[in-house]
Amino acid sequence: SAVISQKPSRDICQRGTSLTIQCQVDSQVTMMFWYRQQPGQSLTLIATANQGSEATYESGFVIDKFPISRPNLTFSTLTVSNMSPEDSSIYLCSVETGSNQPQHFGDGTRLSIL
Amino acid sequence: GQQLNQSPQSMFIQEGEDVSMNCTSSSIFNTWLWYKQDPGEGPVLLIALYKAGELTSNGRLTAQFGITRKDSFLNISASIPSDVGIYFCAGYNAGNNRKLIWGLGTSLAVNP
Numbered sequence: 447s448a449v450i451s452q453k454p455s456r457d458i459c460q461r462g463t464s465l466t467i468q469c470q471v472d473s474q475v476t477m478m479f480w481y482r483q484q485p486g487q488s489l490t491l492i493a494t495a496n497q498g499s500e501a502t503y504e505s506g507f508v509i510d511k512f513p514i515s516r517p518n519l520t521f522s523t524l525t526v527s528n529m530s531p532e533d534s535s536i537y538l539c540s541v542e543t544g545s546n547q548p549q550h551f552g553d554g555t556r557l558s559i560l
Numbered sequence: 561g562q563q564l565n566q567s568p569q570s571m572f573i574q575e576g577e578d579v580s581m582n583c584t585s586s587s588i589f590n591t592w593l594w595y596k597q598d599p600g601e602g603p604v605l606l607i608a609l610y611k612a613g614e615l616t617s618n619g620r621l622t623a624q625f626g627i628t629r630k631d632s633f634l635n636i637s638a639s640i641p642s643d644v645g646i647y648f649c650a651g652y653n654a655g656n657n658r659k660l661i662w663g664l665g666t667s668l669a670v671n672p
Contacts, residue, residue, distance in 0.1 A: 447605070519612060545612075546591075548591070548608045
């Protein structure tokens with residue numbers, strides 16, 4: 447399966463600031479996704495990162511708060527904007543390597559907002 | 561959004577024991593996936609199931625795609641301490657185009 451690298455692995459940020467998380471894959475993939483996982487909880491899909499076009503956001507998530515880029519088939523970024531303590535969570539990137547293939551995950555970014 | 565019913569929520573067992581956990585859905589699924597998540601890491605795919613009735617093994621792990629297409633189970637035989645972690649079921653239902661639906665997880669603790 448693809449090797450997925452996320453940076454940073456963790457960060458502590460001040461309220462009101464923004465942080466951009468990077469997801470790099472070692473091979474071209476068809477689909478890339480961004481998830482949020484709050485402590486002790488399951489995974490919640492934020493959006494599907496579309497190559498060359500705007501991301502597709504799930505209900506409850508908006509582009510102004512979570513802008514996403516996907517400039518090519520191996521890289522995507524998620525920005526968490528104007529952070530508040532409620533944004534403290536793990537943010538995970540996942541990929542599908544082909545049609546009808548299962549998703550594989552990066553190790554996540556652990557974000558704490560003070 | 562839709563979630564899968566995963567049980568049990570947590571388990572505490574002795575090393576060497578067998579473990580069983582399951583997931584159910586109110587709708588038909590065409591893919592079932594089982595992941596394990598260790599602390600500080602992302603979920604790792606254990607087993608993928610694509611056909612009703614399919615039974616697949618990965619070492620000491622065995623998972624089955626229920627014949628009704630609304631459930632799946634995961635068994636772990638002869639548990640060892642490194643089996644500790646959170647196990648998630650996930651799947652694609654027949655009507656939803658590639659949005660993965662998740663269970664709430666089963667937390668497994670193994671007493672050596």
